[in-house]
Amino acid sequence: MTPLGTAEVAKIAHLARLAIREEEAPAYASNLSAILELVEQMNAVDTTGVTPMAHPLDMAQRLRPDEISETNHRECFQAIAPRTEAGLYLVPKVIE
Amino acid sequence: MKWETVIGLEIHAQLATKSKIFSGASTGYGAEPNTQACAIDLGMPGVLPVLNQEVVRMAAMFGLAIGAEIARRSVFARKNYFYPDLPKGYQISQYELPIVQKGQTIIDLEDGSSKVVGITRAHLEEDAGKSLHEDFQGFSGIDLNRAGTPLLEIVSEPDLRSAKEAVAYMKKLHQLVVYLGICDGNMQEGSFRCDANVSVRPKGDPKFGTRAEIKNLNSFRFVERAIEFEIERQIDLIESGGKVVQETRLYDPDKGETRSMRGKEEANDYRYFPDPDLLPLVLDEAFINAARTELPELPDTKKQRFMEQYELSGYDASVLTVSRDLAGYYEATVAALGGEAKLCANWVMGDFSAFLNKDNRDIADSPVDSVRLAGLLRRIEDRTISGKIAKEVFEAMWAGEGDADAIIEKRSLRQITDTSAIEQVIDDVMAGNPDQLAQYRAGKDKLFGFFVGQVMKLSKGKANPQQVNELLMEKLKG
Numbered sequence: 001m002t003p004l005g006t007a008e009v010a011k012i013a014h015l016a017r018l019a020i021r022e023e024e025a026p027a028y029a030s031n032l033s034a035i036l037e038l039v040e041q042m043n044a045v046d047t048t049g050v051t052p053m054a055h056p057l058d059m060a061q062r063l064r065p066d067e068i069s070e071t072n073h074r075e076c077f078q079a080i081a082p083r084t085e086a087g088l089y090l091v092p093k094v095i096e
Numbered sequence: 097m098k099w100e101t102v103i104g105l106e107i108h109a110q111l112a113t114k115s116k117i118f119s120g121a122s123t124g125y126g127a128e129p130n131t132q133a134c135a136i137d138l139g140m141p142g143v144l145p146v147l148n149q150e151v152v153r154m155a156a157m158f159g160l161a162i163g164a165e166i167a168r169r170s171v172f173a174r175k176n177y178f179y180p181d182l183p184k185g186y187q188i189s190q191y192e193l194p195i196v197q198k199g200q201t202i203i204d205l206e207d208g209s210s211k212v213v214g215i216t217r218a219h220l221e222e223d224a225g226k227s228l229h230e231d232f233q234g235f236s237g238i239d240l241n242r243a244g245t246p247l248l249e250i251v252s253e254p255d256l257r258s259a260k261e262a263v264a265y266m267k268k269l270h271q272l273v274v275y276l277g278i279c280d281g282n283m284q285e286g287s288f289r290c291d292a293n294v295s296v297r298p299k300g301d302p303k304f305g306t307r308a309e310i311k312n313l314n315s316f317r318f319v320e321r322a323i324e325f326e327i328e329r330q331i332d333l334i335e336s337g338g339k340v341v342q343e344t345r346l347y348d349p350d351k352g353e354t355r356s357m358r359g360k361e362e363a364n365d366y367r368y369f370p371d372p373d374l375l376p377l378v379l380d381e382a383f384i385n386a387a388r389t390e391l392p393e394l395p396d397t398k399k400q401r402f403m404e405q406y407e408l409s410g411y412d413a414s415v416l417t418v419s420r421d422l423a424g425y426y427e428a429t430v431a432a433l434g435g436e437a438k439l440c441a442n443w444v445m446g447d448f449s450a451f452l453n454k455d456n457r458d459i460a461d462s463p464v465d466s467v468r469l470a471g472l473l474r475r476i477e478d479r480t481i482s483g484k485i486a487k488e489v490f491e492a493m494w495a496g497e498g499d500a501d502a503i504i505e506k507r508s509l510r511q512i513t514d515t516s517a518i519e520q521v522i523d524d525v526m527a528g529n530p531d532q533l534a535q536y537r538a539g540k541d542k543l544f545g546f547f548v549g550q551v552m553k554l555s556k557g558k559a560n561p562q563q564v565n566e567l568l569m570e571k572l573k574g
Contacts, residue, residue, distance in 0.1 A: 015365055017178055054171040054193070054370040060378035066113045066150035069120030070134040077138060078130070087129035088237030091180040094227060 003033035097335070098299040101327050102307075103256035103292060107269055109248045109279040110223070110287040111154045117222050117246035118145030118188065125285050133225070133240035139184035144373055147172075151246045152377065154278035155195045155220055156387040158248060161276055161394055162215050164199030166384050172220075172374040175366045180238050181225035189249075191368040194219035195377065196248075201272070202396065203264040204414065213265050214253030221247050248278070254293070254304065259323035263316050266290060271395050275420055289314040294326045295340070305330070306340040310347055310354055322347035326354050398423055406430065406437035415445050421459040422449075425466050432470030439473055447490050464493050472500035480504065481511050482561055512559045515567065518551075521559060522571050525550045536572055547572065 006025040009032065013020045020028060074087065083090040116123055119136035136143045159166045173191035196218035204210050225240035250269060256262045270288055273279035280287050295307035310326060313319045325347075330340050345354040393401070395417055402413035402423070417423045422444070429440045448469065452462060472489055475481050481489065481504060492503045504510055512518055525547060526533050536543040551564050 015176075015367065054376050055372065055374075057375060059375050061147055061375040063149035063152060064120075064146045066115050066148050067120060068115045068122045070115075070122070070132075072131040073134070074128075074130045077133075077135075077140075083235070085232060085235075085237065087131070088228065088232075088239055089130070089180075090232055090235040090237055092236070093229065093232075093234050094180055094236045 004029045004036070099296045099327075099331050100299045100301075101257055101259075101323075102254045102295050102297065102304055103258075103262045103323060104254040105252045105256065105262060105266060106291040106293070107250040107252075107266065108223075108289050108291075109250065109269075109273045111151055111246040111248055111278055112280050113148055113150045113154075113246055115148060116244035117148050117151050117220065119244055121244065123245050125282075127241055129237075129239040130241060133243055137183070137240055137244040145188065145371075147374065147377065148246065151220060152195070152379070153383075153387055153390075154276070155218065155248055156379065156384055157276050157278060157391060158218060158250075158273065159196035159199065160384075160388050160391055161272060162196075162199030162201055162218075164215065164218070165197040166379060166387075167193060167195050167197060168379055169193065170195040170219075170377045170379075172371045172377070173368045174371045175221075175368055177366060179224070179227075180236060181227045181240070181243070183225070183240060183243060187222060187224060188371055188374070189221035189368075190219035193376075201265070201268055203261065203268050205264060206260065211255075211261065213255045213261075213268075216251045216253050218248055218250040221249055223247050248273075254295075259320045259327070262292060262323055263320045266316060266319055268395075271418065275392060275395055277392070283314050283316075286314055290319065292319060292323055292326075294323055294330070296327060296330045296334070305334075306342050308340065308342065308354070309344050311344055311357070313347060318347055318349055321349075321352055322354055325352060329354065392420065406441070408437065408441055412438075412441050412445065416441060419459075425459050425462075428466035429470050429473070432467045433473050433477070436473060436477055439476065440470075443469060443473060443490075447487060451490075451494050463496055464490070468493060468499050475500055475504060479511060479513060479560060481509055482557070484561075485509050485511065485557055509558060512555055513563060515563065518555070518559050518563055518567055519571070521551050521554050522547075522564075522567055525554060526571065533572070537574060544568070544572070 006022075006029055009020070009025045009028045012032075013028075078084045078087075078089070081089050110123075111117075113123055115121060116137065119134050121134040121137055122132045124132065136145060156166050170190055171193040172188050174186040175189045175191070176186045178185055194217045198217065199215045200212050201215060202210050202212055223242050223245040225238055225243040228237040228239065231237065252265065256265055270281055270283075273288070274281040283289065290313050292310045292313060293307045294310065295305040297303065297305040308326060308330070310322050313322055326345070333340060344357045346357055347354050398417045399410075399413045402408050402416060403410060406413075408416070416426045425448075426440060426444045429444060430437050433440060448462075448464065451457075451464075452459065469490075472486055472493065475489075476483055476486050488507075489500050489503050489509065492498075492507070493500060497503050497506075512521075529547075529550065532543050532546060536547070547568055548561075548564060551559055551568065552561070
């Protein structure tokens with residue numbers, strides 16, 4: 001496996017909306033590469049016939065009945081919002 | 097060059113639950129902004145999603161209805177992207193293991209043929225909130241009431257070859273989910289909408305062309321127009337030496353065109369992974385069998401039965417089975433009348449449907465119920481009134497003037513079937529129109545219609561038309 005370069009680190013950071021300093025990029029690149037190397041090692045194990053797990057717990061999802069159990073707490077939630085108007089959360093304009 | 101269009105649709109059907117897919121907040125439409133968005137919908141720290149049982153049952157019913165395998169084990173995944181109406185920074189969806197696997201449906205085309213359309217998969221996911229860009233200087237307003245509303249995303253195979261086929265398929269699925277009672281089908285409110293993947297290729301080319309995805313089409317007409325515009329745009333582009341780029345486009349109904357959504361080049365890197373907050377969804381045979389027993393008679397089966405049981409044409413049967421309510425009304429009318437299936441079909445598809453449309457009413461609050469309609473049709477059948485007079489009676493019934501018999505009495509609309517009474521009218525008409533009579537007898541056969549008209553007029557439309565014809569024929573001969 002080719003190790004990650006700083007350009008890939010920058011792309012991943014952008015996708016995750018993480019601001020990383022340019023001088024830190026090489027360190028991230030080598031740490032992330034080490035993790036991927038470990039995955040590579042695990043890939044070598046023969047898993048033929050093993051069902052991949054989607055969750056570390058070997059259990060099934062519980063279901064709840066279709067009932068309305070929540071009431072309106074808008075005021076409470078909006079108390080910590082930076083900006084609201086007419087019941088809406090306001091965010092810097094998103095251009096489509 | 098001859099071009100072939102290739103279309104696949106991704107339909108989003110909002111499941112008709114009371115509460116959201118992962119929270120107990122209401123899904124009711126039209127509430128004050130953010131009054132139906134709870135801590136889970138807002139993605140507050142420390143909350144956990146819990147799956148709504150009803151959502152699973154509805155998805156299973158859909159899968160069974162399209163002949164698909166229902167996954168005994170399916171998995172929820174996170175689809176990661178940033179947008180203000182998506183509070184968690186990811187949408188919970190299903191990726192590698194969706195609940196509904198490959199199925200199919202049959203669409204009827206305009207030329208009378210039918211076509212099998214493959215359905216690749218259908219998966220459960222949550223809807224996002226709504227962004228309002230207009231009213232706030234420099235800001236966007238966010239309403240998260242819709243966040244967490246359950247959706248079933250139904251993905252078709254790229255089997256559709258024209259805008260018309262795409263519309264026929266979308267209508268078919270709309271009919272199906274409404275029949276199943278899993279979606280209210282309200283397109284104005286966004287309960288049923290679709291994205292269309294459109295590409296073109298030289299006819300006969302086995303390879304697909306590069307596709308563009310048109311997002312968020314919420315009416316059948318827009319689907320047709322947007323796809324037609326897009327096909328033409330792509331062909332023009334290629335024929336003038338350009339290349340179609342893979343991108344997301346939006347349809348502008350006012351301008352009737354699609355345009356590129358800029359700045360989303362990186363949007364397709366969703367980095368799906370299984371959601372650690374949700375365990376795999378495991379369904380046993382009992383659950384699936386229970387869903388199966390709840391399936392209603394499906395549109396195709398009902399249509400076939402109507403053709404056999406009531407000896408209706410394919411067209412009549414299609415129209416009458418368009419919704420469960422209309423089909424039920426029709427069957428109740430036939431039952432109340434005790435037969436005359438074709439007469440019932442004509443009235444249910446004709447005047448009854450026309451009046452419903454005119455007043456924009458549902459069958460449930462129609463002023464004329466099936467028993468009353470049958471009461472009217474009985475009077476046509478026993479020749480108390482003619483079909484033409486029946487229309488007048490129906491209008492009065494619709495206006496709330498009572499049942500057919502009461503209206504016929506009150507307005508004295510009873511048909512004249514007494515031969516001597518009709519003969520009297522005919523004699524009067526002949527005496528009053530000597531010139532026409534002479535012309536007719538001299539060979540001007542066309543005037544027969546004139547005499548029929550005069551007799552009907554003089555009898556105020558009440559003379560039995562068949563008898564009028566027969567008697568006139570005799571008398572005019574002289």
